[in-house]
Amino acid sequence: MRSKSLLVLLATMLLPLPATAQTAAPITAPTELPGVHYASPNNTAASSTARFAVGLSLDSGLTYTATARVTDKISITGKIRPEASHVGMTGNLFVVDFVNGAWTMRNSDGVYVPWNFQIPALVPYKVGVTLGADMPVDVYTGALGTTGNHLIYIGYKPQGGDLYYTPAAKLLTFTQLNATDQAYSMFVANISPNLVQSRCSLCHVKGGIAEAGGASHIFQLPLATSLETNFRIFQNLVTLRGVNYILTKVTGGNGHGGGVQLTSNSVDYKDLSTFLNLVAQDLPPPTMTPDMGSDPYASNPYGYAY
Numbered sequence: 023m024r025s026k027s028l029l030v031l032l033a034t035m036l037l038p039l040p041a042t043a044q045t046a047a048p049i050t051a052p053t054e055l056p057g058v059h060y061a062s063p064n065n066t067a068a069s070s071t072a073r074f075a076v077g078l079s080l081d082s083g084l085t086y087t088a089t090a091r092v093t094d095k096i097s098i099t100g101k102i103r104p105e106a107s108h109v110g111m112t113g114n115l116f117v118v119d120f121v122n123g124a125w126t127m128r129n130s131d132g133v134y135v136p137w138n139f140q141i142p143a144l145v146p147y148k149v150g151v152t153l154g155a156d157m158p159v160d161v162y163t164g165a166l167g168t169t170g171n172h173l174i175y176i177g178y179k180p181q182g183g184d185l186y187y188t189p190a191a192k193l194l195t196f197t198q199l200n201a202t203d204q205a206y207s208m209f210v211a212n213i214s215p216n217l218v219q220s221r222c223s224l225c226h227v228k229g230g231i232a233e234a235g236g237a238s239h240i241f242q243l244p245l246a247t248s249l250e251t252n253f254r255i256f257q258n259l260v261t262l263r264g265v266n267y268i269l270t271k272v273t274g275g276n277g278h279g280g281g282v283q284l285t286s287n288s289v290d291y292k293d294l295s296t297f298l299n300l301v302a303q304d305l306p307p308p309t310m311t312p313d314m315g316s317d318p319y320a321s322n323p324y325g326y327a328y
Contacts, residue, residue, distance in 0.1 A: 053077055053086070053192060073103040076161065076174050076192035089195045091203065092166050098194065100159030100176045104186070113153045113180040114146035117161055120173040120191065128161070141185070153180060166196050201303035208297050209253050217290060218252060221283050256298070261305050265298040 054075040077086035079097050090096050102115065117128040118137065127137040128147035137144060151157070159176050172194045177187030199207070218241055226241050239255045242248035259268060272294065274282035284291040 070105060070186055072105050072108075072178075072186045074100065074176050074188040076100045076159075076176060078192075078194050088193065089197065090166075091199055092169055092196050093199055095165050097163045098161035098174065100161055100174070102157040102159060102176060102178050103155065104153045104157065104178060104180070108153050108178075108180045108183070109155050111153050111180045111183075112150055113178050113183075115148040115151060115157065115159060116144060116146050116175075116177040116179070116185075116187070117159060118144075118175040118177075119161075120175075122170040132160075144185075146179070150181075153178065169196050169198055171195050201300045205297055205300035206249075206253055208293075208300065209256070210249055212293055213256075213297050214249060214252065217294060225280055256301055257305065260298060260301045264307075265295070265302050268298055269295055 054073060077099060078088060078090060079086050079099070080090060080094055082097060083099065100117070104113070119126045119128070119134060125137040125139050126134040127144060128134050129145050130147055130149055132147065157178065161174055161176070173191035174194060175188060175191050177185055179185045223241050223243070226239060227243055228240055239259050241255060242251045269286075269291070271278045272282075272284045272291070273286055284294065
């Protein structure tokens with residue numbers, strides 16, 4: 023059983039560092055964490071030649087970053103380089119995550135469970151492994167689903183030996199999707215297949231009636247491989263005209279040559295309204311007033327302008 027003084031010392035070493043600005047620029051390898059200590063009943067804390075590194079990747083380890091969105095499929099991996107005298111020995115591996123004010127540890131089932139910050143209660147996530155010169159550590163794989171700052175610590179303990187760990191954490195930040203991200207996801211899953219493909223592209227494509235009538239927004243084909251281009255058309259249209267102008271158009275107003283495409287109580291109309299309002303959140307106010315008198319195409323006989 024470790025002494026009370028050891029617990030106090032280790033607690034001091036593991037307290038999260040102040041959050042500092044982290045670069046999101048990809049790097050090519052996990053970040054090596056500075057400083058290594060080991061703890062035992064006889065040696066409360068001391069230096070070690072062991073090394074630890076942790077990295078967050080969005081592309082299966084090709085590059086690494088410090089930030090991601092909660093919906094991104096990620097892999098957080100670590101590397102432990104034990105002291106040379108420990109290579110070949112049997113040992114246990116540990117992962118601790120301090121997130122949103124709470125300590126958690128990964129257990130042998132791969133689940134993060136609460137940790138009371140007491141060393142005797144710290145459980146390994148891998149038990150009885152043979153320590154190699156470089157030990158991979160699977161911290162987390164998948165989409166986290168919750169926002170927050172994660173401070174990741176890793177360590178190992180050779181059988182019958184001391185706990186080796188890094189007192190410095192790897193800070194990883196997970197954020198919500200911004201409005202544009204949410205809008206694009208909705209465009210791909212709903213708006214493009216249900217509205218652009220079945221309605222808008224009947225006229226608003228190259229060579230279509232709307233183009234002949236002077237409409238400015240012409241969707242690119244094929245739709246399935248032109249999602250980003252067609253999404254930007256909506257962004258430009260919202261920037262130019264605003265949400266309400268577009269919604270009025272699809273219900274047959276503002277001189278829409280295509281007539282009534284959606285009714286205001288339909289599911290498709292409500293989906294389009296949600297989508298357009300998400301698009302608008304990250305854009306400046308419309309640059310043109312929605313009155314036809316300022317519309318450069320107001321005089322065209324088809325009424326397809328914007």
